[in-house]
Amino acid sequence: MQQFVNTLLGGLTLGMVYAAFALALVLIWRSTRIVNFAQAPMAMVTTFIALEVIEHGHSYWLAFAIALAAGLVLGAAVERVLVRPVEGGPEINAVILTLGLFIVLHAAASVVFGNRYRSFPAAFGIRGIEVGGTTIALTGFGVFTILAVVAVMVLLVLLFRFTDLGLRMRAAAHNQEVARLLGVRVGRMLTLGWALAAVVGSLSGLLIAGGSLVSPGYMDSVVVFGFVAAVLGGLDSPAGAVIGGLFLGLALSFVSGYVGSQLVALAALAILMAVLFLRPDGLFAPTRERRV
Amino acid sequence: MLTVSGLTASYGAVRALRDVGFTAPRGQVTAVLGANGAGKTTLLRTVSGLVRAESGSVRFGDRELTRTAPERMPGLGLSHVPEGRGVITELTVEENLRLGALGRDGKVRPEQLERVFDLFPVLRDRRSATAHVLSGGERQMLVIGRALMAAPTVLLLDEPSLGLAPRVVAQIFDLLAGLVADEGLTVVLVEQNARSALSIAHRAVVLNLGRVVVDDDADVLAADEQLRHAYLGF
DSSP: OHHHHHHHHHHHHHHHHHHHHHHHHHHHHHHHOOOOOOHHHHHHHHHHHHHHHHHHOHHHHHHHHHHHHHHHHHHIIIIIIIGGGGTSSHHHHHHHHHHHHHHHHHHHHHHHHHHOOEOOOSSSSOEEEEEETTEEEEHHHHHHHHHHHHHHHHHHHHHHOOOOHHHHHHHHHHHHHHHHHOOOOHHHHHHHHHHHHHEEEEEEEEHHHTTTEETTTTTHHHHHHHHHHHHHHHTTTTHHHHOOOOOOOHHHHHHHIOGGGHHHHHHHHHHHHHHHHTTOOOTTTTOOOOOO | OEEEEEEEEEEETEEEEEEEEEEEOTSSSEEESSSSSSSSSHHHHHHHHHHHSSSSOOOOOOOHTOOGGGGGGHHTTTEOOTTTTOOOOBBBBBHHHHHHHHHHHHHOHHHHHHHHHHHHHHHHTTSSGGGGGOOOOHHHHHHHHHHHTTSSEEEEEEOOOTTTOOHHHHHHHHHHHHHHHOOEEEEEOSSSSSHHHHHHOOOOEEEEEEEEEEEHHHHHHOOOOHHIIIOOOO
């Protein structure tokens, strides 16, 4: 029983991080039909910026805020400077571009921040919380992780569902030409979409880094799991990305806890294959438009 | 008053408009007719800035519109309802309508929404439904309603009758005629369905292979059997 609860809690924390990363991928896919392979190194760069701020003696929270702001700027700059020229061209161009950016950011981070492992502090305890005399597998930082991701999701829902800006962004994502005719500055909306996605990606980077070691490659395994989570939920569905992330985190946690941790990557692949066979549009894809 | 003169534009590699000129008088319906591929849709797309004019000009009152970005059109009082309905099917009916109002000055006025719901009561019943569940006729009502949310002076309509039952077409055209008569709306109506369009139009422009071949009062064109046979097929 105790093992079950601990596996569940571990999976929940992990799943939230995958959910945030998948959400970042989905935000970009929805608006620009690009899978941003550079999401992980972008988050890695902003995490290293946070680490530099902390190592210069500033507080964790200042570093946290600066990293998210850096994500905002980086996301907007990548869209405006690099992605904009290839938009509307063949899809493969954008894919090559984000893969290229992946390599460039990796290399640049190794030069600027060094290639060794550095430890990243956590804002809260990284020991299991004690409940009634037994220590459970949920750390203070784990609780913060879950709350932070939930808060971001709530904010995104509020933005997209209840504000005029969110309505404009959704219109731009779904139908660029009609949105332009209705007065929406589509280019700005796409830049903003990339910026927001990069903030969410940066958050996932900070949450993974908290209390562990970071190196330029520390996010690379998350790319795979985050991508699986996004496909699981349907690349077009933000809610699906979150549920996909949670499902994947729990599934992998149970595989690791009950079967063997060496099978985690294989299990992720098996889940991905199963979803692609059974529901290629993802488990939570919106119904296809009825052709009239 | 919308004045187009000497307009030349291309659709892909094809020169779709050659030296097109006409005037859409204020408070009247100007029908733009012609066969498939005559350049009707490209004409509207060039007027609203989606297609770049190679030469010529589009003027609205004394304002030069040529090469103005399409995003600015609703703010200037022009609403373009594109061909193929242009409903954003992922948004709800009400969200589509609110989007229309945002284009004008970034504000949504509740009384405006009520007015559109009064014109199209079926939209009020389905205001919270996702637009992809609407029928073809309801979608056409939604895009016209959405355009009206921006309180336009000029409405550019591209094939509103496309794929609709004759009864629905008659209903929509009646409503348009009413808006023009009551509120002095200026309408440029691109139509394949020449008979219906001429029934509410004051002026008629016929395009053939990108050139204006007829520019006259609608009743004159409707009465001229030879012209009708030659260009409109009825």
